[in-house]
Amino acid sequence: MYRSIILKEWLKLRWFFAACVLAHLALCLRIFFVIGRQMREEHAEMVWYQAIHIHTVMYQDIRFLPLFTGLLLAAAQFMPEILGRRMRIALHLPTGRDRMLLLCLLAGIALYLIATGLGVVGVFVTLRRFFPLEVAFSALPTMAPWLLAGLLAYLGMTIVLLEGETRRRVFLALVFGVLVTMLFHGNGYGWLTPALPYLVWLVVPAMLSVFESARRFQQRGA
Amino acid sequence: MNAIEVHNLCHRYNGRTIYQDLNFSVRQGSICGLLGKNGQGKTTLVNILMGFLGPADGRCLVLGENSHDLSPAVRSRIGLLHEGHLAYEFMTIAQTEQFFSGCYPDWNADIFYGLVEKMKLPRSHKVGNMSCGQRSQVVLGVIMAQNPDLLILDDYSMGLDAGYRRLFLDVLHEFASQDGKTIFVTSHIVQDLEQLVDTMIFLDKGEILQTGLEEFMGSFHKYVFHDDNRFSLEPDEVIKGFEQRGRQVALYSFAGEEQIQGHLAALGIRPHNFHPAAMTLEDAFIGLMGKY
CATH class of the missing domain: 3.40.50.300 (P-loop containing nucleotide triphosphate hydrolases)
Known part of the structure; x- marks a missing residue:
């Protein structure tokens, strides 16, 4: 059963996942070449000054990519289930609804983490090539809220798609919109690092909300 | 079970x-x-x-x-x-x-x-x-x-x-x-x-x-007759359904032939060439449930 559900999710997501991976790799290459050109055209001291003293984030281009990745993967995964109410097929499978949904979510989240993880690794390697290790490491807490925003966007999109009632849909979209916007606030390195251990816990109620939306989806005639 | x-x-x-x-x-x-x-x-x-x-x-x-x-x-x-x-x-x-x-x-x-x-x-x-x-x-x-x-x-x-x-x-x-x-x-x-x-x-x-299908098809009947006068029938206790195409009228009922003829007479309808007719399940469905 588990392998079947993972197969289904993979078949839905594989091309979208490939597109997300390519987008991350492409942006990482762009960041690499832009920083390389700056190093050649400006004095390296100036670039280091910007990066280390002014806290200019050299990898801003990738900032919103995890968000789009989360939204795209959720849409690719759950739109085929919602259109024509095809989720009824999965809901009739001989397994528990929550277990089935958990597997779907884990499949989507795993692919999200792989795609965005590649972006993080790409940025880290690029920074390590041009800057000291400390600067490269500073990218991790700086990018973490962006990744968290993408994950919440993935869960939020899933909830909004599964939710059948329009008013509730709008409300949930607003709630997740506010949460995601909050995670993009601030500039410089590690802006949200102190709050990050608390913000991560937002994933728990968001995931629980997916199960509740799926329950309502089924009870409203799937 | x-x-x-x-x-x-x-x-x-x-x-x-x-x-x-x-x-x-x-x-x-x-x-x-x-x-x-x-x-x-x-x-x-x-x-x-x-x-x-x-x-x-x-x-x-x-x-x-x-x-x-x-x-x-x-x-x-x-x-x-x-x-x-x-x-x-x-x-x-x-x-x-x-x-x-x-x-x-x-x-x-x-x-x-x-x-x-x-x-x-x-x-x-x-x-x-x-x-x-x-x-x-x-x-x-x-x-x-x-x-x-x-x-x-x-x-x-x-x-x-x-x-x-x-x-x-x-x-x-x-x-x-x-x-x-x-x-x-x-x-x-x-x-x-x-x-x-x-x-x-x-x-x-x-x-x-x-x-049961056989029980239903055996007890529900279709009767056909001709009538030159246009009339309107409403389903009642005896007549469950009614169709009129030109001069031909089809009635659907659980009642037997004599009972339905008596019922039509009581309604003032004088049917010509009244006879039971073969009926498919679709006929019976329309006769029982109506068209709309």
Whole structure:
């Protein structure tokens, strides 16, 4: 059963996942070449000054990519289930609804983490090539809220798609919109690092909300 | 033992009562057809039976379990054909087999491919690129390969031409010939059900009439006569339905020939060439339920 559900999710997501991976790799290459050109055209001291003293984030281009990745993967995964109410097929499978949904979510989240993880690794390697290790490491807490925003966007999109009632849909979209916007606030390195251990816990109620939306989806005639 | 039991089912939609105190059962090993005009709640009933809708009141048991809390073990014994032949359109034939084979312990790939390969499509053919008839064959293959004890078919004939409908009937007859297999089916092609079911449930305005096919066709009658005068008849205790085409009038009733003639005379109608006529299940359906 588990392998079947993972197969289904993979078949839905594989091309979208490939597109997300390519987008991350492409942006990482762009960041690499832009920083390389700056190093050649400006004095390296100036670039280091910007990066280390002014806290200019050299990898801003990738900032919103995890968000789009989360939204795209959720849409690719759950739109085929919602259109024509095809989720009824999965809901009739001989397994528990929550277990089935958990597997779907884990499949989507795993692919999200792989795609965005590649972006993080790409940025880290690029920074390590041009800057000291400390600067490269500073990218991790700086990018973490962006990744968290993408994950919440993935869960939020899933909830909004599964939710059948329009008013509730709008409300949930607003709630997740506010949460995601909050995670993009601030500039410089590690802006949200102190709050990050608390913000991560937002994933728990968001995931629980997916199960509740799926329950309502089924009870409203799937 | 009953495969399906419905007790005092009530359901409302947008304030409108769909059912009020609905009661019926489907015996294990029987083939039961649910008939009703469009909008009478056939699909809603299937949705309630499969746990996709919670009833406002009452209780539905499917294979002994509460329908809105079916265990995975019971779901694995139910082959469900959703209205519109729902299938995963992003899968190929082979991927569909691979997916469902991992879900059902009694899966029989030979049954699946035996049905699907009648279409002579490669296994790499995508379900989304199939015609409605071809997709229905894949769905039929899926539910048959599960080897279920209970088949619930929600308007299996939707969008199918005569050939595919006949193929469905062949497969369903084969399935029903096995011991203890139950079929609960809705279809808008009433003629097809006449060749399949042994029990019928007529659903009309939230009320039901459950009867055996032979018993119903033996007790419900069609009478034909000619009349030059245009008149209007309303269904009453004796006359259940009425159709007029030109000079020919058809009446539908549970009453015998003499009783109906007496009733017409009491209504002031003098029929010419009055006689009982042969009747199909579709005639009977229209006669009992009306056209609109």
